[in-house]
Amino acid sequence: MNNKVYCPVCRVNFLVREPLEKGKELICPVCGARLEIEATEPEIKSRKKPQTPDEEINDRVNTFAKLKGYVFGENKDEVIEGMKQKKERYGDFYCPCRFDNVPENICPCQETRMGDVRKNGNCL
Amino acid sequence: MGCLIVVKVYALTTCPWCKKVKQLLDEKGINYQAVDVDLLIGDEQNQVLGEVEKLTGKRSFPVTVINDVVVEGFKSEDILEALKNEQ
Numbered sequence: 103m104n105n106k107v108y109c110p111v112c113r114v115n116f117l118v119r120e121p122l123e124k125g126k127e128l129i130c131p132v133c134g135a136r137l138e139i140e141a142t143e144p145e146i147k148s149r150k151k152p153q154t155p156d157e158e159i160n161d162r163v164n165t166f167a168k169l170k171g172y173v174f175g176e177n178k179d180e181v182i183e184g185m186k187q188k189k190e191r192y193g194d195f196y197c198p199c200r201f202d203n204v205p206e207n208i209c210p211c212q213e214t215r216m217g218d219v220r221k222n223g224n225c226l
Numbered sequence: 227m228g229c230l231i232v233v234k235v236y237a238l239t240t241c242p243w244c245k246k247v248k249q250l251l252d253e254k255g256i257n258y259q260a261v262d263v264d265l266l267i268g269d270e271q272n273q274v275l276g277e278v279e280k281l282t283g284k285r286s287f288p289v290t291v292i293n294d295v296v297v298e299g300f301k302s303e304d305i306l307e308a309l310k311n312e313q
Contacts, residue, residue: 180242187240198240201263201275201285 107148111135111162112215113205127151133210134166159185159195159209166210172219185209231312233258236278236289239265243300244288250302256309263287 104117112133122128126139128148136158141147153161159182167174184198192203197211206212214225233251237244239262251258263274278289281296290297295308 177242177246180245184240184242191240197286199238199243199287201238201287 105146107137107139107146109133109135109137110148110150111208112210112212122146129165129169131169133215134162134164134169136161136165155186155189155195159189162195163209170219175224229313231256231309232291232293233309234291235260236274236287236291237262238287241287246300246302247288247290247305250300250305254306254309 103121104119105122106115107118107122107128107130108115109130109132112130112135114130114132116131118128122139122142124139124141128137128139129135130137136151136153137148138151139146140149150158163174163178163182166172181198185195188194188196188198188203194203195209196203197207197209200207200211211225219225233256235244235247235251235258237248237260248258248260261274263271263278266274275285278287279285281291282289282298284298286298288298288300290305292305292308293312295312297304297308
């Protein structure tokens with residue numbers, strides 16, 4: 103049986119075949135976020151697994167890169183530093199090089215999730 | 227007297243590529259005006275964002291303007307070439 107799980111980071115639903123129970127840890131296959139099942143009744147509810155900001159963003163970008171087969175450029179640490187600054191100032195890991203702090207620009211941003219890296223060779 | 231070059235860098239303080247553009251220009255001894263858009267407020271910020279959108283159609287950074295040549299992102303070859311051509 104397929105279970106539909108909503109990812110609060112990239113705001114997309116994904117399907118999970120295996121049975122789910124409260125506390126189970128999942129990786130969102132779309133953005134690499136580490137999630138945790140909060141409830142299964144009346145419906146499946148997931149949340150971000152509690153992590154420190156540093157753990158969360160490093161875990162997410164590393165997992166996303168592995169899922170997509172991407173490698174990091176020379177500036178990885180500085181980009182992560184820029185995102186942590188955005189998290190402190192604006193509440194989430196928005197792209198450090200885009201002005202607008204909107205859900206679509208939470209890293210990995212929508213354009214990157216939709217394959218922009220394959221077109222341009224790098225994200226932004 | 228060489229031709230006057232006006233260089234402007236639109237940047238965000240969170241963006242590492244913006245820092246790299248500034249570093250490149252500093253290393254080359256190029257005078258430039260840096261505009262950290264995320265540090266501006268109100269009408270001034272809106273006006274500058276309008277400028278950037280007119281130049282690139284987007285609100286992402288860095289944007290480097292060398293006289294009227296616009297370079298989006300950290301593309302050192304394009305920046306150096308534009309500087310050479312404009313001199």
